[in-house]
Amino acid sequence: DAGVTQSPTHLIKTRGQQVTLRCSPKSGHDTVSWYQQALGQGPQFIFQYYEEEERQRGNFPDRFSGHQFPNYSSELNVNALWLGDSALYLCASSIGRGASGTDTQYFGPGTRLTVL
Amino acid sequence: AQTVTQSQPEMSVQEAETVTLSCTYDTSESDYYLFWYKQPPSRQMILVIRQEAYKQQNATENRFSVNFQKAAKSFSLKISDSQLGDAAMYFCAYRSPNNNDMRFGAGTRLTVKP
Numbered sequence: 607d608a609g610v611t612q613s614p615t616h617l618i619k620t621r622g623q624q625v626t627l628r629c630s631p632k633s634g635h636d637t638v639s640w641y642q643q644a645l646g647q648g649p650q651f652i653f654q655y656y657e658e659e660e661r662q663r664g665n666f667p668d669r670f671s672g673h674q675f676p677n678y679s680s681e682l683n684v685n686a687l688w689l690g691d692s693a694l695y696l697c698a699s700s701i702g703r704g705a706s707g708t709d710t711q712y713f714g715p716g717t718r719l720t721v722l
Numbered sequence: 723a724q725t726v727t728q729s730q731p732e733m734s735v736q737e738a739e740t741v742t743l744s745c746t747y748d749t750s751e752s753d754y755y756l757f758w759y760k761q762p763p764s765r766q767m768i769l770v771i772r773q774e775a776y777k778q779q780n781a782t783e784n785r786f787s788v789n790f791q792k793a794a795k796s797f798s799l800k801i802s803d804s805q806l807g808d809a810a811m812y813f814c815a816y817r818s819p820n821n822n823d824m825r826f827g828a829g830t831r832l833t834v835k836p
Contacts (some may be wrong), residue, residue, distance in 0.1 A: 633790050634744065648826030649767070662822040691814075694765060710757070711824065713767035 607631055610714035618720045619687050627682040627717045630642050631699030637661075637679040639711060641673060641696040651694055655680050656702040684719075692721045724749045726816050727762035735804045736835050742789075743799045743830045745814030755798045755817040756790070758823070762810040770812070773797065801832075809834045 611630045619625050637656045641649035644699075651664035655674035668722055674680045684691055698711035725748045733742035747756070758770040773781045773790050782789050785805075789798045801808055814827040 620831075639824075641824075646828075648815075648828050649824075650826075651823030654822045663811065664823055696767060698767075710769060710772055712769065713759070715766040 610635075610697060610712055612695075612697050612714040612717050614717060616713070616718045616720075617720065620722050622688050623687055623721075624683065624685045625687060625719060627684075627695050627697075628718070629697030629699075629714060630679045630683070631697075632666045632712050635699035635701055635712070636678050637700045637702035638674060639698045639700070639705065640680070642666070642697065643694040643696055643716070645693070652682070672709070676702065687721045689721050692719060694718050724751075724754075724808045724816050724818065724825050728812075728815055728830050730815055731828070732831045732833070733773050734833045734835060735808075737806060738803055740800060740802045741804055741832065743801075743812050743814075743832065744815070745797045745799070746825055747797065747814075747816050747825075749795065749816065749818075751818055753794065753819055756788075756816040757817070758788070758799045758814060759813045759826075760785070760808075761809045761813060761829070769815070771799065789797040798835075804834050806834050806836060808832060812816050 609610045613628045639654040640652040640691045643649040653663040669685045671683045694716045696716045697714045700711045703710040727746045754775045756773045758769045771783045785802045811829045813829045815824045815825045
């Protein structure tokens with residue numbers, strides 16, 4: 607049973623560029639959440655996708671956008687990158703029952719983004 | 723807003739001994755979920771244990787158990803018979819049943835000495 611997968615593993619970009627990160631959820635899961643984890647800190651919630659729509663958003667600017675595909679995989683896009691976007695980006699999948707998914711979230715290995 | 727506090731940035735334990743990691747949280751809700759996640763150097767966040775606030779009984783998973791004190795808003799993790807593979811960052815997390823985000827603490831780095 608494949609767990610949550612993310613690609614790429616590492617990424618280096620320069621300021622002002624745009625980046626796309628990808629996530630495939632655990633088999634049987636239909637909900638994807640994205641988190642940003644700065645060095646030495648706990649993860650912070652960016653947004654969650656369910657049924658191909660953004661269900662909830664954390665305190666992140668519009669430069670951060672996402673998408674969920676019919677097969678439940680998801681992308682995180684970040685535009686106009688700046689140094690402060692350097693972080694580990696984690697994807698978590700779960701089963702979204704009804705309006706709020708209460709099931710446990712399972713995490714992928716993350717994508718390390720470095721902005722120079 | 724709910725906040726999660728882990729007051730121990732680093733902890734150390736001798737192999738085969740027991741260690742307790744602390745977590746406190748702030749909430750006005752009566753129903754919620756609490757989690758401990760482990761993040762080894764491989765970076766993948768691994769679920770260790772989960773507790774539903776409405777359950778009085780403390781959750782247990784093999785060598786891992788929690789001490790959930792709802793009134794005190796405390797949720798500590800006890801690791802018994804510590805193993806070298808337990809060395810990692812441990813994060814405490816809070817989730818509201820009506821909300822889809824999880825609030826994480828800053829983490830505790832656990833070192834296991836052979």
